[in-house]
Amino acid sequence: MLNSKGGKKRALKLVEFNTELAIVGGGLPGVCAAITAARQGLKVVLVQDRPVLGGNASSEVRLWVLGSTSHMGNNNRWAREGGVIDELLVENMYRNPEGNPLIFDTVILEKVISEKNITLLLNTSVYDADVIEHKIRSVTGFCSQNSTTYRVLAPIFCDASGDGILGFLAGAAFRQGAESREEFGEKFAPRAAYGELLGHSIYFYTKDTGKPVKFVPPSYALTDITQIPRHRNFKVGEEGCRLWWLEYGGRLDTVHETETIKWELWKVVYGVWNYIKNSGRFPEAATLTLEWVGTIPGKRESRRFEGDYMMRQQDVVEQRIHYDAVAFGGWSLDLHPSDGVYSDLPGCNQWHSKGVYQVPFRSLYSRNISNLLLAGRIISASHVAFASTRVMATCAHAAQAVGLAAVLCVHGNLSPRQLSEPVNITRLQRELLKTGQYIPELNLRDPLDLAQSAIVSSAGDFTLRQLPFDGPWIPLTISAAQMVPFNGVLPQTTVLVSASRDTMLEVTLRISSKPGNHTPDVILRQRSYALKAGEQRLVLEFDPSGEVDQYAFICFLKNEAVSLKGSNLRLSGILSVFNGSNKAVSNNGKQEPTEDYGVDTFEFWCPQRRPAGHNIGMEFSAPVHRFAASNVVSGIGRPVNAPNAWIAAYEETPRLSFEWAAPQIINKISILFDADFDHPMESSLMGHPENIMPFCVREYELLDEHGNMILHEKDNHQAFNEIVPGQPVTTSRLTLKMCHPQANVPAAVFKVRCYGSPA
Structure with a gap:
């Protein structure tokens, strides 16, 4: 070529x-x-078009990671x-x-580069795919930093x-925009399908310099602040993703018009x-300077691809059971107005379910x-179900199933569809x-587990x-x-109360209508x-x-x-909860839909963040036995x-023992704290x-039947601990000896598993 x-x-x-x-x-x-795949021995090439990992959670966008916990709301x-x-x-x-x-950037990057089976290609944008008979053979991308083209075959x-x-x-077949209400019978969907989407957001951070700072706006800054209906609600102390509602682009092509959307957000x-600096309405902002503004927008919605099963509203609200469940979600059905920051409507419309829901594997492949x-x-x-599945922690959790599915597909010469068949999916689960994944309604029964x-x-x-x-007094405000x-x-249960005057106290005993949920919707x-x-x-x-x-x-009402x-006693699996509000997740104490959106009416009972959130002092006429050692092998x-945990008697040195009739x-x-x-x-x-x-148990020892030390961990902070001894250990008894993690917090263990073979 010339x-x-x-x-x-x-x-x-x-x-x-x-x-x-x-x-x-x-x-x-x-x-x-x-x-996930690399730790199972698979060779992985990870292609990223940005200079950092983490996507919307990275320092480029700065959105916090959330999922089913939903701000404890x-x-x-x-x-x-x-x-x-x-x-x-x-x-x-x-x-x-x-x-x-x-710092979160460094945590993510360190975890990736520490895996020897991962080849990481940063600043590399994929622009071509070689497909033969509906099967991808290779992808090609270009790295702008080293002027190199990469082709990856797999x-x-x-x-x-x-x-x-x-x-x-x-x-691959995909969709954009909302489906009609009739397609999946979703009552939260529009009556007619439309192409409008959730928009993008760009955030900013501020810094107090301690002296007056002036701000001269760039020529492209918005001059008529009244175009933003919520401008009267601005608060100087809010920054970053607390301003998630600075959103735009829902009526545009959120793929090909992203640069247009970015400029509007700037x-x-x-x-x-x-407006904050120069309107005169915020004198408390006099010493603040604009420290950081995002250079790329955080995206919410664009394409959604079609798998063998398309999740829908009913999967979320009804918590439907799937034979091929591999992950879970629990964020609300959270849709935003297409006009974003320029809309007169509330910035979001969130409807919660009474508990978490399953994500099926059939939704995780084309x-x-x-x-x-x-x-x-x-x-x-669907667009409505996506409103819940789209948040980062839910996305990451399902992606772990994808990583392990790839391992089984490669090693078993299976397609993802073949892996989804009932005869194969149980192995993936x-x-x-x-590996520490939680899948609602499923218990681990591993025949290879010696424990x-x-x-x-x-x-x-x-x-x-x-x-x-x-502990402290807890006022019933x-x-x-x-x-x-x-x-x-x-x-019989005894509590200690203090009344400022003669009064009547209403007390109810409640449970959840579904035992695996924690919504107290049944009054006994x-x-x-x-x-x-x-x-x-x-x-x-x-x-x-x-x-x-x-x-x-x-x-206590x-x-x-x-x-x-x-x-002051804190225990694994024991919580106090409060019927308060949490505006961060549209929680006003009770969910009461004003129309038939296909969601439930119920109250929110949520914990308070530490150092608050003390348990309510109580004495029981008969002891509650739910913390036995056998819980660690329950699956x-x-x-x-x-609670599904073993909790040690606080007056004892915490010690768990596993004994076999013959040496192993x-x-x-594997230990789950x-x-x-x-x-x-x-x-x-x-x-x-x-x-x-x-x-979390911070210090523990593993000992064999003779008291020989297998491991002494002094500074643990992770839940999942996997110990691989330098040499296999032959023993008929394994002992896990621990220290209580804190005063008033006895040691607890969720699971222990052992792998090997009889001697």
Whole structure:
């Protein structure tokens, strides 16, 4: 080929990779899929078109990571996603409780480059795909930083790119815009299909310099602030993704018109700041300067690809069961007005379900490109279901299933569709559970787990006789409840109350209509108690018909004349909850749809963040036994309808033992501690009061039958610990010896698994 002067045309440097899994997109879904696959031995090439990893969670956009925990503003208890995304969030909390997005960048990058099976290509944009007979053979991308073209060949591909560039180039079936109400019977969908979408957002950060700072707006800044209906509600202290509603682009092509949308958002951001600095309405902003403005927008919605199953509203609200469930979600159905910041409507319209819902594997691969897996916000879901599945932690959790699915596809020479068949999907589910993934309604029963055949014992199990009356007084300015995991007839319960005057206190006993949920929507008994002014012990007696084998909520209804004595004892799987409001997630204490949107009416009962959120002091006439050592081999790794944890008797040195009739050769041990699955661990902006969860065992030892040390861990902060001894250990007894993590917090373990073979 000749150039315009008759010389030979130059070609860019070409580097080719033959790998086992190619992932396009380095946001949290792509990262979690890559790490998951790499740890199972698969060779992975991860292609990212930006200079950093993390996508919307990166320092380029600075959106906090959220999912089913929903700012602790819904009824999804202990619902933080497990596996790799949990590992990332826990590590970020340990290093970065202040929520600095730059530090989170380093956490993500470190995790990726530490995996020797991952080849990372940053600043590389995919622009071509070679497809033969509905199967991708290779993808090609260009790196702007080293003027190099990369071609990646693989048997399995994953599109985690957000806009679905690989799926689009490969010819995968996709959709944009909302489906009509009739297509899937979704009552929250519009009556007629339309192409409008959720828009993009750009955020800004400010800094107090301690001296007056002037601001001269750029010429492109918005001058008429009244175009933004919410301008009267601006608050100087709000910044970053707290201003998520600075949104635009829902009526445009959110793929090809992103640059247009970006310029409009810059116009908005600088116009907002000009209004704050120069309108005279915000004197408290005099010393503030604009420290950072995003240079690329955070995207919410563009393409959604079609799998063998398309999730819909009913899957979310009704919590439908799928035979091929591999992940879960729990964010609200969260749709925004298409006009974004220029709309007169509220910035979002959120409707919650009563609990978490399953994500099926059939929604995680293309229905017409045979070797294309889908991860992130592009998975197979209707516009309404996407409103919930689109948030980052949910996307990352499902992507972990994609990463492990790729391993099984490659090793078993299977297509994703073949893997979804009932005969194969159980293996994927089992392997996911082994890596710390949580899948609602599924318990891990692994025939290779030696701990299942061991006699499990402890130095002492915790028995819940009381939550001591040694904490602060909890005023009933809002209704409060103590969640207690009863397992039979309810005992007589005593609380300590203080009344500022003679009054009546209303107390109800509630449970959830679905045992795996934590929405107290069924009232078993209601009592009224006459209180005299002053402190007094109040004996609660409930006699519900039948036994209660799930969490019960002992609810004390709002009475500003009354306070309850709290407890300083904190226990894994035990929480107090409050019927307050959380404006961050459209929680006004009760969800009451004004129209038939196909969602439920129910109250929100949510915990308070530490250092608040003390348990309510209580004494029980009969002990509650729910913390036995056998829980660690039950197959469930978090509280659901029971704590599912072993908790050590606080007066004893915590010790768990596993004993076999004959010696075993052990080459791997997995332990799941409690890193508080109820804490949302927002990754940026929002600070946290602690960097290690109070329930997490920090120091522990593993010993063989002779007391020989296998491992001594002194500074643990992660939930999932996998120990691979330098040499296999032959023993007939394995002992896990721990230290209690904190005063007033006894040691707890969710799961222990051992792998190897009989000696």
